[in-house]
Amino acid sequence: MDASRKKALKDFSAEAEDILESLADDIETAQEQFEGSGKVKPGLTNKIFREMHSLKGLASMFGLERISALSHDLESLLDKLRLGKVKMSADLFSLLNESRSALRSLVAEAAGGKEKTEIAALLEKIAKGPKAASEAEPTGYNDLPLDEITAKSLTEYEEHRLRENLDEGTEVYGIRVSFDFSDFDSRLRELTDKLSEVGEVISTLPVMEAEASAGIHFRLIYGTTLKQAQVEQLVTEEKGEVELLSGRGGVPERSASTEKTTEKETSVEEEAQSASVDVDLDDFRDISNTVKVDINKLDYVMGIVGEMNLLKVAFERLLGTLNVIRGQGDSAADMSRQVRQLGKKLEELQRAIIEIRLVPIGQSFNRLKRTARRLARNAGKQIDVRLYGGDTELDKMIMDRLMTSLVHILRNSIDHGLEPPEERISLGKPEDGLVTISAFQRGNSIVIEVSDDGRGLQVEKIKKAAIQKNLMKPEDNLSTQECLDFIFMPGFSSSEKVTSVSGRGVGLDAVKVAIEEMKGSIGVWSESGKGTTFQIELPITLAIIQSLIVTCAGEFFAIPISSVLESFKTTEEEIQRVDNKEVFNLRGATLPLLRLEERFALSGKRGDTDSNEIFVVVARKGERLVGLVVDELLGEQETVVHPIGSTLGRLPGIAGATEVGENKVILVIDTASLLTTMGTVRA
Amino acid sequence: MKIKVLVVEDNNAMRVLIVSALERYLDLDVYEAEDGFAALKLMPDHNFDLILTDINMPDINGLELISFLRQHPAYKDVTILIISTEAGEEDRKRGLAIGAAGYLTKPFTDEELVNLVQEHLP
Numbered sequence: 001m002d003a004s005r006k007k008a009l010k011d012f013s014a015e016a017e018d019i020l021e022s023l024a025d026d027i028e029t030a031q032e033q034f035e036g037s038g039k040v041k042p043g044l045t046n047k048i049f050r051e052m053h054s055l056k057g058l059a060s061m062f063g064l065e066r067i068s069a070l071s072h073d074l075e076s077l078l079d080k081l082r083l084g085k086v087k088m089s090a091d092l093f094s095l096l097n098e099s100r101s102a103l104r105s106l107v108a109e110a111a112g113g114k115e116k117t118e119i120a121a122l123l124e125k126i127a128k129g130p131k132a133a134s135e136a137e138p139t140g141y142n143d144l145p146l147d148e149i150t151a152k153s154l155t156e157y158e159e160h161r162l163r164e165n166l167d168e169g170t171e172v173y174g175i176r177v178s179f180d181f182s183d184f185d186s187r188l189r190e191l192t193d194k195l196s197e198v199g200e201v202i203s204t205l206p207v208m209e210a211e212a213s214a215g216i217h218f219r220l221i222y223g224t225t226l227k228q229a230q231v232e233q234l235v236t237e238e239k240g241e242v243e244l245l246s247g248r249g250g251v252p253e254r255s256a257s258t259e260k261t262t263e264k265e266t267s268v269e270e271e272a273q274s275a276s277v278d279v280d281l282d283d284f285r286d287i288s289n290t291v292k293v294d295i296n297k298l299d300y301v302m303g304i305v306g307e308m309n310l311l312k313v314a315f316e317r318l319l320g321t322l323n324v325i326r327g328q329g330d331s332a333a334d335m336s337r338q339v340r341q342l343g344k345k346l347e348e349l350q351r352a353i354i355e356i357r358l359v360p361i362g363q364s365f366n367r368l369k370r371t372a373r374r375l376a377r378n379a380g381k382q383i384d385v386r387l388y389g390g391d392t393e394l395d396k397m398i399m400d401r402l403m404t405s406l407v408h409i410l411r412n413s414i415d416h417g418l419e420p421p422e423e424r425i426s427l428g429k430p431e432d433g434l435v436t437i438s439a440f441q442r443g444n445s446i447v448i449e450v451s452d453d454g455r456g457l458q459v460e461k462i463k464k465a466a467i468q469k470n471l472m473k474p475e476d477n478l479s480t481q482e483c484l485d486f487i488f489m490p491g492f493s494s495s496e497k498v499t500s501v502s503g504r505g506v507g508l509d510a511v512k513v514a515i516e517e518m519k520g521s522i523g524v525w526s527e528s529g530k531g532t533t534f535q536i537e538l539p540i541t542l543a544i545i546q547s548l549i550v551t552c553a554g555e556f557f558a559i560p561i562s563s564v565l566e567s568f569k570t571t572e573e574e575i576q577r578v579d580n581k582e583v584f585n586l587r588g589a590t591l592p593l594l595r596l597e598e599r600f601a602l603s604g605k606r607g608d609t610d611s612n613e614i615f616v617v618v619a620r621k622g623e624r625l626v627g628l629v630v631d632e633l634l635g636e637q638e639t640v641v642h643p644i645g646s647t648l649g650r651l652p653g654i655a656g657a658t659e660v661g662e663n664k665v666i667l668v669i670d671t672a673s674l675l676t677t678m679g680t681v682r683a
Numbered sequence: 684m685k686i687k688v689l690v691v692e693d694n695n696a697m698r699v700l701i702v703s704a705l706e707r708y709l710d711l712d713v714y715e716a717e718d719g720f721a722a723l724k725l726m727p728d729h730n731f732d733l734i735l736t737d738i739n740m741p742d743i744n745g746l747e748l749i750s751f752l753r754q755h756p757a758y759k760d761v762t763i764l765i766i767s768t769e770a771g772e773e774d775r776k777r778g779l780a781i782g783a784a785g786y787l788t789k790p791f792t793d794e795e796l797v798n799l800v801q802e803h804l805p
């Protein structure tokens with residue numbers, strides 16, 4: 001195989017893998033819908049068809065015969081399905097799933113140069129396939145007052161959807177909306193999403209307006225059981241004009257105005273009510289009460305609140321000066337009260353903004369559940385996935401970033417943790433492996449746990465691998481927990497065989513980095529033969545953190561309060577040395593110490609050079625403790641953490657920078673990465 | 684001035700294949716749009732001579748795009764070619780009925796693509 005062919009095939013398999021991935025998700029969702037209601041949402045069927053269509057197009061361009069042949073036949077089958085010429089059935093799903101796994105093997109083989117998986121039997125099955133559904137006579141389509149241009153621009157599929165909507169007794173509306181040209185795509189997609197929650201957007205036609213004003217206009221064909229007034233309410237924000245197209249048994253109602261209510265319309269409404277499912281009005285209100293906000297806008301507002309906090313601090317300092325001036329005491333006291341009030345209000349505002357950013361974790365949980373089931377199927381394992389704490393709320397930004405990590409942990413549990421069904425039976429375990437994903441709030445953090453009841457991590461195997469990789473010496477006497485933590489080291493994998501699913505490059509070290517970037521921590525517990533639990537702890541929001549401001553060698557630092565356990569004053573004499581390392585005896589336990597000035601090679605002098613007093617800030621990361629030695633504690637403050645520019649790269653020990661007081665920028669300590677670079681003690 | 688061509692196709696790999704073939708064999712300025720919306724956004728700033736569009740796309744499909752362009756005074760004369768499939772015969776017919784000048788059926792060779800485009804260049 002020549003190099004360019006090789007590269008082309010690599011491109012192909014990357015793209016094909018993406019398609020197969022979403023195909024798997026969508027078939028799974030469709031199956032759930034079908035099992036739940038006996039129906040699959042038309043949009044979803046169409047999406048599956050389009051995915052198969054893309055795969056076929058690709059495979060044929062790359063001259064991959066078997067993938068083309070199989071996806072071609074599947075495409076035709078799905079085409080009939082979306083056009084209602086074939087009915088959905090349980091058999092059809094098993095055929096789709098079987099075909100999908102054959103396609104997956106073929107794509108993997110194609111990357112290696114030759115398609116090997118046999119498809120003849122599958123092709124035959126597809127050909128014999130599901131019986132054609134008797135096509136019902138179209139109702140009303142020809143009577144629709146569609147203008148010629150709209151009618152001619154409908155694809156075969158859209159025409160079918162229009163007929164189906166009419167057959168099912170749904171009302172069909174024409175909606176005319178106009179947008180500014182600059183952002184019409186996002187706004188129209190938003191509107192389409194909103195409408196799709198309570199109906200089906202059958203067609204979206206961009207149109208030229210006669211009076212060519214600025215902007216762009218669209219005509220949507222919309223099928224729904226909602227009444228005209230309700231549809232009008234849905235599109236008030238966009239100033240949409242709604243027209244009922246499916247006025248059955250009478251002259252089609254035409255109403256371009258959103259206010260006008262005529263007697264005639266009422267009669268059409270009554271008719272609509274008898275012909276359609278009644279809509280839950282509460283549900284409906286909820287939709288129109290919701291405003292979608294770009295999270296960047298919230299970040300911006302949050303930034304302003306952070307700056308206002310700094311102004312408040314400046315006020316407080318000024319007040320200190322005022323107090324000194326004789327005769328101003330009363331006014332200063334008055335003002336101080338007002339400043340305190342301002343502080344309270346700012347706190348409230350902050351909390352309110354944070355609340356807007358929070359979303360319940362449940363929705364993403366369901367996606368995880370589907371992914372888990374799919375991964376298990378691929379790995380030839382059976383699982384029972386249980387979800388707890390779906391209503392726990394977490395910052396939207398964190399949630400999105402967290403998903404990749406959770407999927408990776410799931411893969412680990414399913415591929416390496418859970419035993420195959422036969423093995424489980426022989427061990428006396430239930431045939432289905434149990435995977436539990438739970439979330440709960442702990443203080444200002446959210447804890448997410450992924451547990452399985454599989455074979456557990458093999459400590460001896462991990463030790464062996466760690467020795468091989470020079471991470472420890474055979475004579476080192478490490479605790480079980482310390483050994484388990486090796487799995488988060490870069491490049492560490494004790495797994496002997498790499499499966500197609502988890503062998504994808506990202507290891508648990510990447511998960512750890514991602515979690516720590518979000519100011520969180522990850523830990524693992526495991527019991528041989530009983531299972532493994534991963535625990536992730538994350539701050540509820542990243543936007544603002546409470547920090548302890550300290551000084552050391554003349555420099556200021558902020559330490560996030562979330563990682564501070566306690567702090568105390570002591571003297572240099574109290575510090576002991578063990579193995580040439582500084583430690584402190586904290587209520588009988590040995591606390592390793594870390595001097596910030598040594599860690600960051602600071603040469604400055606502390607203000608009061610003759611003082612013997614030092615402060616120790618006990619920082620915590622997961623279950624570990626370290627004492628940070630500093631010169632002075634200045635107090636707590638709300639800080640907005642800004643990332644440091646890329647020129648400085650990722651500085652271990654530094655989370656970012658923040659502003660305090662009069663535009664002074666100080667560094668924020670990242671205890672997690674500070675701790676990994678030194679010995680620590682278990683709490 | 685070079686001739687300006689726009690390729691509208693939602694499948695990334697397919698779009699790359701088409702664009703690279705056009706660039707390799709013909710001396711054209713080739714623009715790409717990943718869907719109908721992206722195509723609409725490109726329209727005002729570029730005076731395209733020819734547009735190649737897929738039919739089955741999310742948001743607005745190829746037929747809707749063609750129909751819009753045909754109504755628009757500024758774009759009504761641009762040559763439009765359809766990238767179609769065997770299964771999409773009915774939609775291809777509809778596209779030709781509302782003003783597309785020609786079509787390609789996937790899978791096609793670079794040669795077929797280049798020949799068709801060349802045939803319809805101004």
